[in-house]
Amino acid sequence: xxxxxxxxxxxLIFDYINGFHDAANSIATIVSTRVxxxxxxxxxxxxxxxxxxxxxxxxxxxFGIANTVSKTVMEQFITLPVILSGxxxxxxxxxxxxxxxxxxxxSHTLIGGFxxxxxxxxxxxxxxxxxxxKIAAFILLAPLIGMIISIILTILIMNICKRANPxxxxxxxxxxxxxxxxxxxxxxxxxxxxxxxxxxAAALFxxxxxxxxxxxxxxxxxxxxxxxxxxxxxxGWRIVKTMGTKITKVTPLEGVVxxxxxxxxxxxxxxxxxxxxxxxxxxxxxxxVGAVKRLSAVRWGVTINLLWAWILTIPVSALLAAIVYxxxxxxxxx
Numbered sequence: 001x002x003x004x005x006x007x008x009x010x011x012l013i014f015d016y017i018n019g020f021h022d023a024a025n026s027i028a029t030i031v032s033t034r035v036x037x038x039x040x041x042x043x044x045x046x047x048x049x050x051x052x053x054x055x056x057x058x059x060x061x062x063f064g065i066a067n068t069v070s071k072t073v074m075e076q077f078i079t080l081p082v083i084l085s086g087x088x089x090x091x092x093x094x095x096x097x098x099x100x101x102x103x104x105x106x107s108h109t110l111i112g113g114f115x116x117x118x119x120x121x122x123x124x125x126x127x128x129x130x131x132x133x134k135i136a137a138f139i140l141l142a143p144l145i146g147m148i149i150s151i152i153l154t155i156l157i158m159n160i161c162k163r164a165n166p167x168x169x170x171x172x173x174x175x176x177x178x179x180x181x182x183x184x185x186x187x188x189x190x191x192x193x194x195x196x197x198x199x200x201a202a203a204l205f206x207x208x209x210x211x212x213x214x215x216x217x218x219x220x221x222x223x224x225x226x227x228x229x230x231x232x233x234x235x236g237w238r239i240v241k242t243m244g245t246k247i248t249k250v251t252p253l254e255g256v257v258x259x260x261x262x263x264x265x266x267x268x269x270x271x272x273x274x275x276x277x278x279x280x281x282x283x284x285x286x287x288x289v290g291a292v293k294r295l296s297a298v299r300w301g302v303t304i305n306l307l308w309a310w311i312l313t314i315p316v317s318a319l320l321a322a323i324v325y326x327x328x329x330x331x332x333x334x
Contacts, residue, residue, distance in 0.1 A: 019231020
């Protein structure tokens with residue numbers, strides 16, 4: 001029971017870290033375009049992160065992504081030490097990338113850690129390959145979908161508004177950024193909170209507290225959505241700077257488009273029950289709006305560095321988790 005409590009606490013700590021690590025996803029453009037101050041922007045994002053809980057529970061009626069994450073590892077290989085190792089690795093990688101200002105994926109960090117520890121425990125047969133491959137495929141598909149949607153929206157809006165008064169149009173797009181960032185924050189809450197829910201559900205299953213991973217107690221989603229909202233309120237400037245200024249310079253119009261494209265992508269993957277990276281999604285959308293202006297408007301050197309971070313996240317997290325698992329095995333935890 002003590003180990004289960006430690007795992008739940010660590011999972012909620014990870015959720016909190018996920019909130020401030022990924023706060024930049026929904027507020028980077030709204031801060032860089034000076035629509036809101038950093039403090040007000042994180043409060044705005046945190047509110048909509050928590051609103052996502054009520055949407056998932058009372059409108060969608062299920063937590064499909066949580067169920068997908070919990071099935072990353074075969075049931076017979078889900079143990080408390082495996083989950084503990086995965087969480088320690090995921091927290092370590094998330095804190096490192098946050099400190100370096102690299103917008104890596106908290107989602108893939110968690111999934112990579114869970115899978116890596118399971119492989120160390122039972123070999124490659126311990127993981128659900130089909131689930132892992134589907135999640136890995138969206139490392140490329142999520143930003144690509146976000147980029148395509150943002151390109152289409154940018155071209156449409158630019159043609160519709162080409163005769164509009166520039167000053168008046170900018171004022172309207174600044175107002176619309178409040179809506180688009182709220183929509184994206186809901187998508188962030190729906191997607192990222194459920195990943196930790198899946199991990200806690202797996203821990204409860206391993207401890208024989210529930211008989212089926214899908215039977216998540218009501219306190220789990222409430223705690224997860226609360227922690228990610230609190231974490232978002234603590235979000236800092238490091239990743240906001242990378243997302244909002246280093247990839248390409250974003251105008252209010254482009255901010256609306258990027259956030260809307262990102263939100264649409266997240267709602268699509270929520271429907272498909274596929275956990276994706278909100279970081280990858282909004283980055284792809286920002287690249288899309290920059291590329292419409294001209295390809296040189298995108299700082300491709302920064303983008304390539306981000307791509308490497310995305311690709312390495314799952315294997316590095318898996319390796320870290322395997323090392324942690326072997327380390328705690330020396331203390332008799334297996």
